[in-house]
Amino acid sequence: xxxxxxxxxxxxxxxxxxxxxxxxxxxxxxxxxxxxxxxxxxxxxxxxxxxxxxxxxxxxxxxxxxxxxxxxxxxxxxxxxxxxxxxxxxxxxxxxxxxxxxxxxxxxxxxxxxxxxxxxxxxxxxxxxxxxxxxxxxxxxxxxxxxxxxxxxxxxxxxxxxxxxxxxxxxxxxxxxxxxxxxxxxxxxxxxxxxxxxxxxxxxxxxxxxxxxxxxxxxxxxxxxxxxxxxxxxxxxxxxxxxxxxxxxxxxxxxxxxxxxxxxxxxxxxxxxxxxxxxxxxxxxxxxxxxxxxxxxxxx
Amino acid sequence: xxxxxxxxxxxxxxxxxxxxxxxxxxxxxxxxxxxxxxxxxxxxxxxxxxxxxxxxxxxxxxxxxxxxxxxxxxxxxxxxxxxxxxxxxxxxxxxxxxxxxxxxxxxxxxxxxxxxxxxxxxxxxxxxxxxxxxxxxxxxxxxxxxxxxxxxxxxxxxxxxxxxxxxxxxxxxxxxxxxxxxxxxxxxxxxxxxxxxxxxxxxxxxxxxxxxxxxxxxxxxxxxxxxxxxxxxxxxxxxxxxxxxxxxxxxxxxxxxxxxxxxxxxxxxxxxxxxxxxxxxxxxxxxxxxxxxxxxxxxxxxxxxxxxxxxxxxxxx
Numbered sequence: 001x002x003x004x005x006x007x008x009x010x011x012x013x014x015x016x017x018x019x020x021x022x023x024x025x026x027x028x029x030x031x032x033x034x035x036x037x038x039x040x041x042x043x044x045x046x047x048x049x050x051x052x053x054x055x056x057x058x059x060x061x062x063x064x065x066x067x068x069x070x071x072x073x074x075x076x077x078x079x080x081x082x083x084x085x086x087x088x089x090x091x092x093x094x095x096x097x098x099x100x101x102x103x104x105x106x107x108x109x110x111x112x113x114x115x116x117x118x119x120x121x122x123x124x125x126x127x128x129x130x131x132x133x134x135x136x137x138x139x140x141x142x143x144x145x146x147x148x149x150x151x152x153x154x155x156x157x158x159x160x161x162x163x164x165x166x167x168x169x170x171x172x173x174x175x176x177x178x179x180x181x182x183x184x185x186x187x188x189x190x191x192x193x194x195x196x197x198x199x200x201x202x203x204x205x206x207x208x209x210x211x212x213x214x215x216x217x218x219x220x221x222x223x224x225x226x227x228x229x230x231x232x233x234x235x236x237x238x239x240x241x242x243x244x245x246x247x248x249x250x251x252x253x254x255x256x257x258x259x260x261x262x263x264x265x266x267x268x269x270x271x272x273x274x275x276x277x278x279x280x281x282x283x284x285x286x287x288x289x290x291x292x293x294x295x296x297x298x299x300x
Numbered sequence: 301x302x303x304x305x306x307x308x309x310x311x312x313x314x315x316x317x318x319x320x321x322x323x324x325x326x327x328x329x330x331x332x333x334x335x336x337x338x339x340x341x342x343x344x345x346x347x348x349x350x351x352x353x354x355x356x357x358x359x360x361x362x363x364x365x366x367x368x369x370x371x372x373x374x375x376x377x378x379x380x381x382x383x384x385x386x387x388x389x390x391x392x393x394x395x396x397x398x399x400x401x402x403x404x405x406x407x408x409x410x411x412x413x414x415x416x417x418x419x420x421x422x423x424x425x426x427x428x429x430x431x432x433x434x435x436x437x438x439x440x441x442x443x444x445x446x447x448x449x450x451x452x453x454x455x456x457x458x459x460x461x462x463x464x465x466x467x468x469x470x471x472x473x474x475x476x477x478x479x480x481x482x483x484x485x486x487x488x489x490x491x492x493x494x495x496x497x498x499x500x501x502x503x504x505x506x507x508x509x510x511x512x513x514x515x516x517x518x519x520x521x522x523x524x525x526x527x528x529x530x531x532x533x534x535x536x537x538x539x540x541x542x543x544x545x546x547x548x549x550x551x552x553x554x555x556x557x558x559x560x561x562x563x564x565x566x567x568x569x570x571x572x573x574x575x576x577x578x579x580x581x582x583x584x585x586x587x588x589x590x591x592x593x594x595x596x597x598x599x600x601x602x603x604x605x606x607x608x609x610x611x612x613x614x615x616x617x
Contacts, residue, residue, distance in 0.1 A: 068610075070612065071611070071612050072610055072611070073610045074610075075566055078566065124609065124610055124611075124612070126604060126609040127606055127607075127608075127609035127610035127611075128610075130564075130598075130602060130604045130605070130606035130609050130610075131563075131564060131606045131610070133597075133602055134562075134564030134565045134594050134597060134598070134602070134606055135564065135565050135566060137564075137565065137593070137594070137597045138565040138566075138567060138593065138594075141593060163609075164534070165534065165537045165538075165540075165541060166604045166609050168530075168531060168534035168535075168537065169534075169537070169538050169602060169603040169604045170602060170604055171531075172531075172534075172535060173601045173602045173603070176601060177601070196530070196531060199483070200531055236485075236486045236487070237485070237486060238485045238486075239482055239483050239484050239485045239486075239488075240482065240483035241482050241483075242480050242481060242482060242483060242504075242529045242530050242531070243480050243482070243530065244480050244530030244533065244534070253480070254479060254480050254481075254482070254507040255477070255478070255479045255480070255507050255508060255525070256477075256478060256480075257475045257476065257477055257478070258475070258476045258477075258478050258528075258533065259475060260474045260475070260476055262536075262539075262540055263533045263536055263537070264540070265530075265533065266475070269475060270475070275540055276540070280474055280475045
């Protein structure tokens with residue numbers, strides 16, 4: 001795709017969409033709700049329409065889709081690779097659907113390592129975020145005038161506390177590169193990690209109250225480019241859940257014990273730190289703060 | 301030699317970027333600003349953890365003039381740092397433009413007191429080396445440096461952003477009880493417990509006593525629980541769980557089924573046989589292949605291996 005300089009860069013966007021295709025979520029949903037509620041087909045249909053609308057909004061817009069399930073995550077669509085791998089110049093939507101199909105089939109075929117004893121039902125959001133950021137980094141480094149990148153994360157399953165550190169690492173990296181992460185919790189619960197991600201990177205967090213109308217939410221809220229957002233009344237966050245997950249039981253907690261040496265979080269009192277091996281002395285933990293320096297700058 | 305357009309503007313820029321870098325590297329630390337001019341040291345911000353407030357105060361205090369008094373500055377800094385608990389680091393960073401110090405008393409007394417209070421003093425000078433500055437830094441364990449030019453000044457100031465190595469006696473580990481407050485809705489109106497003022501939105505709720513506070517990290521005024529935001533803690537976790545160093549894949553080996561794109565950015569990778577320039581690296585854990593750019597990005601900024609994160613998580617973090 002040719003890039004021209006005379007078009008304001010603010011209006012050109014590169015959107016990387018992270019798509020949760022967790023089979024446990026969608027399978028359970030179809031059993032529980034029967035014909036009502038959002039089905040996987042409707043969800044996919046909305047996403048395809050959304051990708052098409054992004055590409056139609058501006059000739060230079062780029063879109064990529066990363067699908068993530070419970071066992072792997074992979075790029076399933078990339079508007080830059082138009083007709084390169086496919087012999088036929090097929091439409092973006094058919095390519096996207098074809099690759100999603102392939103992804104679902106390979107994910108089904110992956111061997112279950114733990115022989116059903118410990119089924120890990122959480123989606124691999126951290127991997128998908130890392131992939132998206134690596135991909136965007138390439139655009140940022142290309143040097144030429146590049147589209148404004150952003151990430152849209154459509155998560156269905158509830159948060160996976162064991163991914164907390166990895167997700168936060170990715171979020172801080174996005175913050176440093178000024179990449180907003182828009183997040184949409186499609187499932188039934190609010191997601192603390194998605195709220196934090198959007199809050200830290202300056203993206204939008206939303207939990208649709210009526211998931212069946214997801215297409216409306218996607219086009220009205222998440223299709224707007226960064227320049228237009230300044231003039232719009234977008235949904236305001238109804239508070240941010242800053243809870244963390246503890247290192248010992250992977251529970252999400254709002255109050256906990258912190259090791260003063262390595263800042264590991266534990267949900268119960270313990271005699272030594274499992275991360276850095278520090279022995280906690282018997283004296284009462286002091287009330288304020290952690291050991292960290294305090295500086296005063298003096299100007300003359 | 302003066303900096304352009306003038307010393308104060310250059311110093312203010314350096315301090316502004318230092319404040320941002322300092323809070324990026326030490327998210328739980330506090331910082332306060334003091335100005336010295338006309339022989340008087342003046343506190344322009346209290347110790348707090350909000351970079352924007354410091355920068356605003358800095359930008360509105362840009363005048364200069366008169367003599368500088370090192371002693372007054374140190375006395376005030378000592379007073380400010382006295383509230384820090386004994387296991388905290390106390391540091392003073394002075395950016396000193398004057399060539400003399402005009403003091404009301406004996407500066408050696410102040411020096412001894414600083415040493416006694418375990419305050420580490422560092423000075424970045426702008427003009428020339430001064431004996432008393434050097435002595436002060438030596439005695440208190442700080443660093444004294446003099447800037448040669450603008451970029452050197454920035455480098456010298458930035459060197460003070462990473463925390464100094466922990467002293468053995470201060471490294472007594474303790475388990476501190478902390479709360480992770482929830483940020484309330486942007487439209488909520490509530491009385492904050494710290495300033496006793498009505499605030500609209502942007503407040504945090506203490507998880508134990510439900511009192512409202514305006515700013516994190518802080519201590520709850522009602523129940524004394526230490527309140528932090530979990531992202532503050534999470535900023536340092538990549539030090540605890542580093543990404544393994546990627547190994548270079550040699551292309552002259554007869555690998556027939558090497559992936560031809562980088563797992564991270566989907567860019568083409570050099571394939572065996574072709575004379576294309578470029579390196580291909582692989583993660584020792586997940587065996588995925590990456591390009592050199594992704595390798596740098598993953599280890600310097602992301603701190604996650606996309607390949608390992610794309611595999612089902614084991615019980616460890």
